Amino acid sequence: MKAGIERALHTAWSKKGGFSLAMWPLSKLYGAIVDHRKAGFLRHPDRIHHDTLPVVVVGNIYVGGTGKTPVVIALVEALQARGWQPGVISRGYGARPSDKPRAGRGTLDPALFGDEPALVAAHTGAPVCVHPDRQAAIRRLRRQYPQVDVVISDDGLQHLALGRDLEIIVQDGRGVGNGRLLPAGPLREPATRLETVDFIINNLLPGEAPPPSLGLARVLNMSMEPARVEHLASGESLSWREWLSKHGQRPCAAAAAIGRPQRFFDMLRHHGLTLAHTLALPDHYDYEQSPFEPLQAESILITPKDAVKCRKFGDARLYCVHPAPSFSDPAWFDHAHEMLKAISSLKLASTHAEELNSEF
Incomplete structure (x- = not known):
């Protein structure tokens, strides 16, 4: 039943038809709420947690699954091969609720961590921490696994309190659908959000054409x-x-x-x-x-x-x-690695400067 409803919605969201027109007023309200939230964080930047480690967010603006987890796994493994010790944070969708973040590595119980975090941990061996509050998840992750030197957030693109240094959007052949916000369309944020990220990865079926590119992001295609x-x-x-x-x-x-x-x-x-x-x-x-x-x-x-x-x-x-995953541009891992090295150096220098200033 649920799967059938989801299919019907995604079919309706592929065009600007009658359903989308009927939902247009609610879509405008949703957009106003999104804008209000963003404006609040712009007015109060102290509400955004910027960690001393580089933070990478892998997310999407199209509601539902677009293939983020394979990208997270591939990125974690690529960074491990280049000498990094990544840790992964996630909301832990589907896991048993908990007041405190849960952290672990290796074979994890999906009932406690969620199926996707458990899969990431099993495949990569990287430490994983789950909690809806991403800042709390980072703090627990670093406390339990102090060797972590870069944080990968599986989802969290719309978690505005989470400061991030690199953003990766994963989308499939549907692109932005009819280009409208929920519920008139499939988007959690306006399509212009694609213009502000660092990487766009198109998760495509064999023979499927990639969606149109927006902005200055490095764009590549992926197939499984x-x-x-x-x-x-x-x-x-x-x-x-x-x-x-x-x-x-x-x-x-x-x-x-x-x-x-x-x-x-x-x-x-x-x-x-x-x-x-x-x-x-x-x-x-x-x-x-x-x-x-x-x-x-x-x-x-x-x-x-x-x-x-x-x-x-x-x-x-x-x-x-x-x-x-097979990527049309495998060099994107090297590019991300170099960007993270530069970000890590800047954060380290900033931390040292703050420590020196606190002594005087």
């Missing part, structure tokens, strides 16, 4: 390709080609509880798999009970985001497809 497949029950891991050769001729199904499940199904089909059944579940589905029983298939392929919640079922049919 299946890299390896893990059997959840045994832990056996095969490359995609090996798995396809071994299992691809048998009846296969796929299930996904992500922002756009069809993207996962299309990726599998594009890379050679025939699917007998597909199961699209709501984003952040809780998996309190297994939804896989009705599927008549020898193999059921799921996403890594779903796998962190599905190991408990012990279903021998479940395989996790680990996709790898």
Whole structure:
């Protein structure tokens, strides 16, 4: 039901039709609220927390999933390879509420951290801290993991109290939709927001055209390709080609509880798999009970985001497809690295200057 409503909304938001026109007055009210909030922070810059470490925000302005988490994972791993020790903060959507931030690394319980933070921690080994108050999350992260020297915020673009040094927007082929703010359109902020960020990453399906570029941001395209497949029950891991050769001729199904499940199904089909059944579940589905029983298939392929919640079922049919992002401009990691080095040096110099001034 929820997934059907979401599909209908996104279809309506792709054009300036009757629904969008009817919602236009509410959209103007929403825009006024957004402007008022921003003006409040401009008048009171002391309300913005600027950390002494570089802070990178990976977010979007299009409501719903656009593929931020694969970018966060890729960025964390790229920075680790270049000598950084990143830590990740997140709101922890879907996690059990807590007054205090939760921090951890390695294998984390998605019920306590949220499925996406648990996935980031499992893939990268980086420390993760979750809390709606991003400043509190940074403080806890740094206190528990003092070796962290750069903070990556998974989402938080609209969290105005969070000071940031680099902004990365991830969008898919829908771009800005009909260009209107919620609820007349899909945007949390005006489309002009794209003109003020550092990087724009277009998460595209094979053959999909990128949206028009805005502003001076470094723009690149990303596509997801299946890299390896893990059997959840045994832990056996095969490359995609090996798995396809071994299992691809048998009846296969796929299930996904992500922002756009069809993207996962299309990726599998594009890379050679025939699917007998597909199961699209709501984003952040809780998996309190297994939804896989009705599927008549020898193999059921799921996403890594779903796998962190599905190991408990012990279903021998479940395989996790680990996709790898491919970027049209891989040098963007080097560019981000150099920018962060410069930012880190400036912050360090500023901190030293403040310490010296406090002595006199």
